[in-house]
Amino acid sequence: MKLSSFFSKIRSLFGKQEEGVVVVEREEFAREMREKFRGNTALLKAIEEGMNRKVGRHEYVSLAD
Amino acid sequence: MENINSRNFIKIFRAFENRLNAIFQGNTDFLRGGSVRNPKNSVYYEYEKRLISKSGVTIEADVLYDKIEDDYLYYSYNIFFDNSKLMFHYEPTHREHFQPHVNVYADGKEFRNAGGEGIHILSHKYHPSEILSLIERYFA
Numbered sequence: 001m002k003l004s005s006f007f008s009k010i011r012s013l014f015g016k017q018e019e020g021v022v023v024v025e026r027e028e029f030a031r032e033m034r035e036k037f038r039g040n041t042a043l044l045k046a047i048e049e050g051m052n053r054k055v056g057r058h059e060y061v062s063l064a065d
Numbered sequence: 066m067e068n069i070n071s072r073n074f075i076k077i078f079r080a081f082e083n084r085l086n087a088i089f090q091g092n093t094d095f096l097r098g099g100s101v102r103n104p105k106n107s108v109y110y111e112y113e114k115r116l117i118s119k120s121g122v123t124i125e126a127d128v129l130y131d132k133i134e135d136d137y138l139y140y141s142y143n144i145f146f147d148n149s150k151l152m153f154h155y156e157p158t159h160r161e162h163f164q165p166h167v168n169v170y171a172d173g174k175e176f177r178n179a180g181g182e183g184i185h186i187l188s189h190k191y192h193p194s195e196i197l198s199l200i201e202r203y204f205a
Contacts, residue, residue, distance in 0.1 A: 020079040022102045029104035029111075046138055046158040050108045050131055
């Protein structure tokens with residue numbers, strides 16, 4: 001296996017990066033936002049609202065509690 | 066200058082990234098972040114970057130963009146230099162920060178009025194290219 005193909009496989013395990021875009025999972029993103037904006041309830045509520053806008057109830061995330 | 070929106074966000078922040086890297090090429094001590102992040106099945110784009118130059122200037126860019134509302138949920142560009150700081154901030158959901166503004170900190174202290182309120186200098190919604198031009202002009 002070529003070294004470059006090995007690294008591309010490793011990268012694909014950690015997320016997709018195309019044209020400067022990194023795709024991160026919802027849960028990971030929610031956790032990061034909770035940590036980053038801890039104490040800023042208004043902003044966390046707004047992020048939460050956006051994340052829950054187009055998903056089923058079972059997928060709802062809660063950021064501001 | 067092309068107004069920022071959900072369709073050109075990636076393109077504009079890729080250009081921001083490239084230009085910022087070019088400005089500090091070979092003159093950077095610490096770098097973190099830089100790519101546009103697109104949370105899976107979510108409505109946001111996120112761009113986050115921290116850079117410390119060898120001459121001691123710290124640049125922090127932190128942007129969260131709502132693709133559906135087509136507006137920022139939050140942006141903050143901090144430029145730290147000589148114990149001072151310029152902060153370009155916009156946070157529409159916040160009751161005090163709903164208008165784009167600039168905060169100034171000199172000698173480690175925020176500019177405040179006699180009543181102790183931090184002075185928010187109201188500004189327009191800064192475009193990433195304008196922030197870059199400012200960085201290029203004064204801090205490169």
